[in-house]
Amino acid sequence: MSAELTDGYVTELRLRGHAALPAPRRVELSEGSVLVSARDWGLRLAGVDQEDIAVRTFMAGMKLRHWEGEAPAEPQTGERKLNWVELAIRPDAVETGLRDGRHEQAYRIEASRERITLIGNARPGLFYAVQTFLQLLGGPGLPLGTITDWPQYEIRAIHWDTKHHQDRMETLKRYLDQAAEFKINAILYELEDKFAYPSHPIIGAPGAWTTEQLQELTDYALERHIEIIPDVQSPAHLAYVLKHEEFAHLRCDGSNYQICMGDPEARKLLFDLYDDVCEATQGVRFFHVSTDEVYYAGICERYRKPYNPENRSLTWVDYVNAAHEHLAKRGREVIVWGEYPLLPEHARLLPTTLINGVAGKIPEQTAIENERGIRQFTYVPTHGGELIWPNYFAYTNRTGRRVRGRLEDARDETLAGWQRCANSIGTISAAWDDSGLHNECFWLGWAMMGQASWTPGLAVEQAVADFCDLFYGRGAHGMPEACRQLQEGARFVERTLEWLPSKVRGPSYGNSERKQPRPRRDFTMLPPALPNPADLSIQPLFRPRYARALAEAPQRLEDNDRLLLQLQSALALVSRNHYNLEVLLSVARWQRHFIQMVLGVAEAEDLLVLASKAAGEGDAVRALGLLAQARDKVRAALDDLEGMYRRLKAVWEKSRFEKGRSADGRRFVHVMDDVKDHYADRRPDLSYLISHEENIGLPAWLDGLGKVIEARSAAQAEPKP
Numbered sequence: 115m116s117a118e119l120t121d122g123y124v125t126e127l128r129l130r131g132h133a134a135l136p137a138p139r140r141v142e143l144s145e146g147s148v149l150v151s152a153r154d155w156g157l158r159l160a161g162v163d164q165e166d167i168a169v170r171t172f173m174a175g176m177k178l179r180h181w182e183g184e185a186p187a188e189p190q191t192g193e194r195k196l197n198w199v200e201l202a203i204r205p206d207a208v209e210t211g212l213r214d215g216r217h218e219q220a221y222r223i224e225a226s227r228e229r230i231t232l233i234g235n236a237r238p239g240l241f242y243a244v245q246t247f248l249q250l251l252g253g254p255g256l257p258l259g260t261i262t263d264w265p266q267y268e269i270r271a272i273h274w275d276t277k278h279h280q281d282r283m284e285t286l287k288r289y290l291d292q293a294a295e296f297k298i299n300a301i302l303y304e305l306e307d308k309f310a311y312p313s314h315p316i317i318g319a320p321g322a323w324t325t326e327q328l329q330e331l332t333d334y335a336l337e338r339h340i341e342i343i344p345d346v347q348s349p350a351h352l353a354y355v356l357k358h359e360e361f362a363h364l365r366c367d368g369s370n371y372q373i374c375m376g377d378p379e380a381r382k383l384l385f386d387l388y389d390d391v392c393e394a395t396q397g398v399r400f401f402h403v404s405t406d407e408v409y410y411a412g413i414c415e416r417y418r419k420p421y422n423p424e425n426r427s428l429t430w431v432d433y434v435n436a437a438h439e440h441l442a443k444r445g446r447e448v449i450v451w452g453e454y455p456l457l458p459e460h461a462r463l464l465p466t467t468l469i470n471g472v473a474g475k476i477p478e479q480t481a482i483e484n485e486r487g488i489r490q491f492t493y494v495p496t497h498g499g500e501l502i503w504p505n506y507f508a509y510t511n512r513t514g515r516r517v518r519g520r521l522e523d524a525r526d527e528t529l530a531g532w533q534r535c536a537n538s539i540g541t542i543s544a545a546w547d548d549s550g551l552h553n554e555c556f557w558l559g560w561a562m563m564g565q566a567s568w569t570p571g572l573a574v575e576q577a578v579a580d581f582c583d584l585f586y587g588r589g590a591h592g593m594p595e596a597c598r599q600l601q602e603g604a605r606f607v608e609r610t611l612e613w614l615p616s617k618v619r620g621p622s623y624g625n626s627e628r629k630q631p632r633p634r635r636d637f638t639m640l641p642p643a644l645p646n647p648a649d650l651s652i653q654p655l656f657r658p659r660y661a662r663a664l665a666e667a668p669q670r671l672e673d674n675d676r677l678l679l680q681l682q683s684a685l686a687l688v689s690r691n692h693y694n695l696e697v698l699l700s701v702a703r704w705q706r707h708f709i710q711m712v713l714g715v716a717e718a719e720d721l722l723v724l725a726s727k728a729a730g731e732g733d734a735v736r737a738l739g740l741l742a743q744a745r746d747k748v749r750a751a752l753d754d755l756e757g758m759y760r761r762l763k764a765v766w767e768k769s770r771f772e773k774g775r776s777a778d779g780r781r782f783v784h785v786m787d788d789v790k791d792h793y794a795d796r797r798p799d800l801s802y803l804i805s806h807e808e809n810i811g812l813p814a815w816l817d818g819l820g821k822v823i824e825a826r827s828a829a830q831a832e833p834k835p
Contacts, residue, residue: 123573124576125137126141126143127143127250128579130147132253133249133252133253133579133580133584133588134250134580134584135296135565135577135580136565136568137568137569138246139262139569140263141261142261142262143258148227148258150230150256152176154196154197155196155198155230156198156199157198157201158200158201160202160204161204162201162202166237167241168234168240168244172199172244172248176248176251197228198228198229198230199230199231200230200231201243201244202232202240203234203235203237205235206235207222207235208222208239208262208264210235210264212264214539216264216266216267217264218236218238218239219236219264219265220234221234221243222243223261224260225256225257225260230256241339245294246261248295252583252584265297265569266568266570267492267528269299269341269540269541270300270540270567270568271298271301271491272298272301272542272543272545272556272560272563273301273302273543274301274302274303274304274545275544275545275546276303276304276547277354277794277795278548279771280322281770281771282770289553290335290338291338292557292585293340293560294338294339294340297564297568298340298564300400301341301342301343302471302542303342305323305345305346307354308322309390310323312325313386313389314387316358320775320776320780320781323394326394328391328394328395329395329396332395332396332398341399342395342398343398343400343401344391344394344395344398345404346387346391346402346404347404348403349372349433350371350405350408350410351371351404352370352372353786355373355387356369356371357370357785358783364377364379364380369410369789370785370788371409371410371623371788372410374416375411376412376417376429376433377414384437385437388403388437388441388444389444400446400449400469401446401449402471405430405437405450406451407454407626408429408430408455409624409629409789410629411426411427411429411455412426413629423455427457427460428460430456430460431460434468435463448467448469449491450468451471452464452470452471452473453472456479458476458479459478459482461482462482464488468488469488469491470483470490471491471493473491473493473534473538474492475493480535483537487537488537489537490531490537492527492532492535492538492540492541492542492567494520494523494524494527494528494544495544495546496520496521496544496556496559497544498546498548499549500549500551500608501637502607502701502803503555503601503603504520504555504556504558505519505601505605506519506520506559506598507598507601509605510605511609512608512609521577524543524559524562524566525562525571525573525574527566528541528566529566541563541567543559549793550794550800552700552701552766554697554698555697555698558597561585562574562577562578562581578597582594582597586689586690586694586695587688589688590688593684596680596681599702600701602673603670603677603702603709604701604705607705612639612640613635613637614638614639614640615634615635615636616633617809619636619796620634621633621634622789623788636809637793638806638810639712640655640659640810641715641810642654642656642815643719644818645726645741645822647821647822649726649729650726650730650737650741654723656716657716657719664712671710674702674709677702678703678706681695682699693769696765700761700765703761704758707754707755711755714750715747715751718744718745718748719744721740721747725738725740725744728740734826735830737826738826738827741819741822744819749816751812752812755804755807759800759803762803766800772799772800773798773800784797
C-alpha cells in the first residue's frame with residue numbers, strides 16, 4: 115500500500131488540488147506545478163512506436179481536453195526552444211520486486227519545468243503512465259515531482275452482464291476506453307443469448323453479436339491492454355438455452371433453469387457454446403464457465419444420484435473438471451464460481467490450474483486452495499438486485515437497519531482478499547443485470563474497484579470525489595451528493611413497495627433449499643378501496659397501509675427537486691460524459707414520478723373519504739364533484755407514468771438496442787426463468803421498469819370508480835317521488 119494512503123483520509127495529490135484514480139502508489143512532490151500547453155511543449159518518443167495505443171491516447175487526450183484542439187508541436191531547432199514530454203519504454207526502469215504481470219504495468223512520471231518523462235517498464239506501464247498524466251492535467255497544472263506506481267492486483271476485472279439488454283457496439287467501445295482510464299484491464303463479459311452461437315444459432319437472440327463482431331470488440335480491448343473474458347452461463351442459469359423446445363429434453367427434472375449436467379448430449383451442447391465463444395475471442399487467456407447456483411446437481415431423472423450435499427458437490431466437481439479439460443485443450447485458463455454446491459473438502463479434487471473467481475469466502479476451502487496453489491480472484495459485487503440505482507453508500511433498509519455501502523465493501527474486501535488468498539491474481543467487480551439497471555449507473559462502483567484493486571485503502575469519500583472530478587470534469591460541482599440522492603430516492607421506492615402474491619404468474623420451480631413449487635410474487639402496492647356505490651361509504655386502505663412512506667414522501671419530493679436542479683445544471687457544466695447525466699436524469703425523473711404517484715393516490719383516497727362524508731350529510735353534488743377530483747388525480751398519475759416511461763425509453767435506447775427486439779426476420783422468445791424470477795426478466799421489453807406500478811391496477815381501479823360515479827350520477831338524475 116502506498117505510504118500516502120495509510121492515514122485513510124486524503125492523499126497529497128488531493129491536498130494539492132489534483133484528482134487521480136486509482137491513486138498512485140508512491141508520490142514525491144516538490145513545490146509548484148507546470149502548465150503543459152501546445153504552444154510551448156512538444157512530444158518525444160524513446161523506444162515507442164508512434165502508433166502505440168499509449169501515444170495515440172496521449173495525443174487524443176491532449177488535443178481533446180488540454181490543448182484545445184491544437185496539435186502538439188513538432189521537434190524544432192533554432193531560436194524557438196520547446197519543452198518536451200517524453201514517452202519511453204525502459205524494461206525494469208521501475209523496480210517492483212515482482213515476477214508477474216504487475217511488473218510490466220509499472221511506470222514512473224518525472225516532471226520538471228522544462229521536461230516531463232513518462233516511463234513504462236513495458237507497453238502496459240507506459241499506457242497507464244499516460245492515463246495518470248492526463249488525469250493530473252485536469253488540476254491546477256501538472257504537479258512537479260516524481261510518481262512511481264504499479265498495481266496491487268495483477269488483474270482488475272469489471273463485469274458486463276447482458277441478461278436483459280444488449281449495448282450498441284459504439285457503447286461497448288466507449289466503455290472500454292473509460293475502463294482503461296481507471297486502469298481496469300479485464301472485462302468479465304456475461305454473454306447469455308447476446309452472442310450468435312454458430313453451432314446452435316437458435317440460442318442467440320435476434321441481432322446478437324456475430325463471431326466477427328465479438329472478435330472486433332475483443333481486439334479493440336486487447337489493444338488497450340484489456341482482456342474480454344467470456345462468461346457462458348452454465349450449467350445453471352440456462353433459461354436462455356432451455357426455453358427453446360428443441361432443448362426441452364435436456365432440462366434437469368423439467369426446469370428450464372438448469373441442464374441435466376451428467377447427460378453427454380447436454381455436455382456436448384455446452385462445450386459447443388464454449389468452442390464458439392473461444393473462436394470469437396482469440397487472443398484472450400481466460401474463460402469463465404460460471405458454475406454458480408447449481409441447485410439441482412444430481413437430481414436429473416436419467417442420471418440420478420441420491421440427492422444430498424455430498425453427491426451434489428461431486429456432480430459439480432465432475433462437470434468443472436470436464437469443462438476445465440475441454441477448455442485447456444483450447445489454450446484457455448478456466449475461471450469458475452467456486453461456491454455452492456461445492457463442499458470445501460472437495461476442493462482437493464479440482465485441478466491446480468483452475469481459478470476460483472469468488473475466493474476467500476469459506477476459510478476451510480480457502481486454506482485448501484492456498485495449499486494447492488489454486489489461483490484466486492477477490493469478488494466484490496458493486497450491484498446485486500437493487501432497484502434503479504446501486505447501494506453505493508450506507509443506507510437504511512426497509513426494516514430500519516443501517517446497512518454498509520458497496521463502496522465500503524469494495525475498499526475493505528480488496529484489502530482482506532489480499533490477506534486471505536495466498537494465490538490471488540485479481541479482483542472481479544460484479545454488476546448484475548437482474549434488476550435491469552442501465553450500465554451508466556455502474557461507473558462509480560467500477561471506478562471504485564479499479565481504485566481498490568490498484569492501491570487498496572483509499573478513503574471512500576476521496577475516491578467518490580476523485581471519480582466525479584475525472585468522469586464529469588471539475589465544472590460539475592455537487593455530483594457526489596447527486597449520486598447519494600439517487601440512491602436515497604431508489605431506496606425510498608424499495609421501502610415503499612411490497613412483495614405481494616402475483617396475479618398473473620404461476621408458481622416457480624423451487625429454490626436452493628428444496629425442489630417444490632412456490633408462489634411467485636410481484637413488487638407492487640395495493641390500490642385504495644373503492645367506495646360503496648350505494649352510499650359512498652369507504653374504509654381507507656392506502657393511507658394507513660403506507661403511512662410511513664407517505665410521511666417521508668414530501669421530504670423525498672423536496673430532495674428530488676434539488677437533485678433535478680443539480681443534474682440539469684451539471685449538463686451545461688460537465689466537460690465529459692454528458693450522456694451519463696441524461697441517464698441519471700431519467701432515473702431521477704422515474705423516482706419523482708413514483709413519489710408523486712404515491713402522494714396523488716393517497717390524496718385521491720382522501721377525496722373519496724370526503725365524498726363519503728358529503729354523501730352522509732346529504733350534499734350529493736359536492737360528493738359527486740369530489741369523486742371526479744379523485745378520478746382526475748389518478749388519471750394524472752397514469753398520464754405522467756406514460757410520459758415518463760416514453761422519455762426514459764428514448765434516453766436508454768440511445769446506447770442500447772430495444773429490449774426483446776425482432777431482427778433479421780426473427781422474433782425474440784421470452785420465457786421467464788423457472789427459479790430465479792429476476793425483476794427484469796418478467797417483461798420482454800423495457801416496461802419491467804414500470805411493472806411495479808402497473809401491477810397496482812390503477813386503470814382497473816379507475817374503471818371501478820367510473821362505475822361508482824355513473825351510478826351516483828344516475829341516482830341524482832332520477833326524479834324525486
